[in-house]
Amino acid sequence: MIEAIDLSVKIGKKQILKNLNFVIHEREKIAIIGPNGAGKTTLMRVLGGMLPYEGKLIINGKEMSEYRRQDLAKLISYVPQIFYTPYTFTVEEFVKMGKYISIRNWWNAEGIDRYLDEVGILNLKARYVNTISGGELQKVLIARALAQNPRIIMLDEPTSHLDPKAVFELNRTIINLEKTVISVVHDINAAFNLYSKIMIMANGQLYGIFSGKSKEFVDAISRIYQIEYEILDGKFIVPKGPYFQ
Amino acid sequence: MKPKFLILFSLLILLILNILFSISIGPVRIPFDSVTSTIFYYFMGDPYNRIYMLIIFYIRMPRVFLAVLIGAVLAISGLITQTIFRNPLGDPYLTGIASGAALGASIGFLISPFVVEPLAFAFAMLAVFITFIISRVDGEFSPEIMILAGIAVSFLFSALASYLIYLKEVNLRGVLFWLLGGLYGANWNDVFYLTIASLILFPLILYFVPEFDLMLMGDEQAKSMGVDTKRVKLITLLSSSIVTSFAVSMVGIIGFIGLVSPHIGRKIIGESHRFLLPASILIGANLLLASDTIARSNPGGEIPVGIITSFVGAPLLIYLLIRRRFFDRGN
Numbered sequence: 001m002i003e004a005i006d007l008s009v010k011i012g013k014k015q016i017l018k019n020l021n022f023v024i025h026e027r028e029k030i031a032i033i034g035p036n037g038a039g040k041t042t043l044m045r046v047l048g049g050m051l052p053y054e055g056k057l058i059i060n061g062k063e064m065s066e067y068r069r070q071d072l073a074k075l076i077s078y079v080p081q082i083f084y085t086p087y088t089f090t091v092e093e094f095v096k097m098g099k100y101i102s103i104r105n106w107w108n109a110e111g112i113d114r115y116l117d118e119v120g121i122l123n124l125k126a127r128y129v130n131t132i133s134g135g136e137l138q139k140v141l142i143a144r145a146l147a148q149n150p151r152i153i154m155l156d157e158p159t160s161h162l163d164p165k166a167v168f169e170l171n172r173t174i175i176n177l178e179k180t181v182i183s184v185v186h187d188i189n190a191a192f193n194l195y196s197k198i199m200i201m202a203n204g205q206l207y208g209i210f211s212g213k214s215k216e217f218v219d220a221i222s223r224i225y226q227i228e229y230e231i232l233d234g235k236f237i238v239p240k241g242p243y244f245q
Numbered sequence: 246m247k248p249k250f251l252i253l254f255s256l257l258i259l260l261i262l263n264i265l266f267s268i269s270i271g272p273v274r275i276p277f278d279s280v281t282s283t284i285f286y287y288f289m290g291d292p293y294n295r296i297y298m299l300i301i302f303y304i305r306m307p308r309v310f311l312a313v314l315i316g317a318v319l320a321i322s323g324l325i326t327q328t329i330f331r332n333p334l335g336d337p338y339l340t341g342i343a344s345g346a347a348l349g350a351s352i353g354f355l356i357s358p359f360v361v362e363p364l365a366f367a368f369a370m371l372a373v374f375i376t377f378i379i380s381r382v383d384g385e386f387s388p389e390i391m392i393l394a395g396i397a398v399s400f401l402f403s404a405l406a407s408y409l410i411y412l413k414e415v416n417l418r419g420v421l422f423w424l425l426g427g428l429y430g431a432n433w434n435d436v437f438y439l440t441i442a443s444l445i446l447f448p449l450i451l452y453f454v455p456e457f458d459l460m461l462m463g464d465e466q467a468k469s470m471g472v473d474t475k476r477v478k479l480i481t482l483l484s485s486s487i488v489t490s491f492a493v494s495m496v497g498i499i500g501f502i503g504l505v506s507p508h509i510g511r512k513i514i515g516e517s518h519r520f521l522l523p524a525s526i527l528i529g530a531n532l533l534l535a536s537d538t539i540a541r542s543n544p545g546g547e548i549p550v551g552i553i554t555s556f557v558g559a560p561l562l563i564y565l566l567i568r569r570r571f572f573d574r575g576n
Contacts, residue, residue: 101470
């Protein structure tokens with residue numbers, strides 16, 4: 001589905017990503033994790049076709065740079081990290097915009113209720129997007145990405161700013177999507193428990209790719225963050241010993 | 246009829262009444278009903294008031310239609326700029342058109358009155374092209390850079406224009422009157438050429454109505470949803486710049502219409518461009534026509550319409566700001 005060979009990205013003269021090599025298969029759930037400034041968001045943007053790159057990046061058998069925007073949007077949808085909209089569109093209109101790629105006059109699109117239902121916000125349909133909460137807006141954005149009906153959904157820290165209930169619901173929604181999902185995640189426990197593969201980024205390089213729920217992943221993040229972590233009950237990753245001494 | 250169509254329909258009716266009213270106003274007052282009946286009889290081949298017809302057809306109508314057209318042009322360009330730059334302060338002159346036209350006109354006044362219009366147009370387009378070239382990042386216009394580039398280019402061209410006016414013996418009153426904008430020179434030729442330009446360029450802009458709403462989400466989001474943002478920006482900004490330069494070269498720099506019309510539109514009809522675009526066009530046409538009627542019926546003689554539009558536009562903008570529904574609509 002996605003194959004990167006020596007993928008590098010420069011912004012201006014600064015090398016942001018250096019020689020990344022990885023393969024992502026259909027319907028895998030990938031978490032990208034790493035310290036601030038590791039290049040996670042840049043990786044997301046280049047996978048979304050927003051940045052020029054060096055090396056090879058093959059999506060569905062074709063080089064990324066050769067895609068037309070319309071064709072790429074049928075394959076990949078990118079849900080951004082921080083999104084605030086001051087505009088007075090209803091949730092319904094907003095989600096219908098996702099249909100643009102199949103129906104240019106998207107306001108005539110029908111059958112978007114199922115996407116709202118899928119992320120549990122059917123009750124918000126008539127609300128204005130500038131009057132709902134951050135967590136609700138995040139779900140609206142995911143519903144819009146679903147309406148686009150891509151094969152790959154990319155999410156940049158989807159659960160930041162959300163309360164525990166919203167995080168739980170959103171994670172459940174994401175994991176049950178019958179699509180390839182690539183998420184930037186800061187919560188190591190969520191990455192460990194929910195995703196099938198975890199890519200650890202550090203200093204613009206790929207530190208390694210690990211399976212979910214593996215001890216190797218916990219060892220790797222211990223080295224990256226220089227905190228010794230252990231696994232409790234096979235479920236929780238916690239720092240060893242008492243928190244503060 | 247749906248409420249939004251009803252609003253558009255009302256704006257259209259208002260424009261028609263506005264046109265008839267404006268035609269009836271002037272040194273020779275033609276009663277409201279005589280305006281319609283004279284035109285009606287003329288086209289029916291019945292006997293009509295010849296003097297009224299001459300005044301209506303050769304003096305008032307070209308001016309009224311030019312005001313309507315230019316109001317529409319400024320409103321559509323203002324809306325496009327606000328949408329593409331996602332900046333509520335966007336106006337049609339953001340890309341340096343006004344200063345370019347001012348420099349061209351100043352040079353024109355030095356040479357001959359006949360070259361004022363073509364030179365104003367040429368220099369307005371020159372300013373636009375310089376701004377466009379500076380703003381290209383990775384082959385695509387960057388809104389952030391374009392705003393700054395537009396300001397820089399505006400200052401440069403203004404400085405050159407001021408230098409010319411200061412140093413050479415330019416017809417100062419002529420330049421000033423031109424800079425403030427006025428429709429006093431309106432004739433059927435202007436109306437004809439501007440209509441042709443609008444008929445060619447407006448469809449290019451209206452074609453992208455489905456994309457405009459998506460562009461409001463930001464370039465990356467629009468791209469992610471499949472919008473060819475590069476193409477939308479290039480075609481719409483170029484079209485609106487050409488038609489605005491053309492309008493400015495005819496009547497000078499008329500402020501505030503392009504800025505205020507889309508804001509009024511948003512307030513009464515909402516954000517969706519499929520309603521907002523026609524609404525802004527009708528509002529711009531109504532506003533400029535009303536302002537021009539006031540400008541030319543000033544008892545002490547005609548005043549530049551730019552003064553009136555600023556007098557009307559600035560308080561409107563302040564009102565919108567005070568109402569706080571400018572940035573945080575709905576909250």
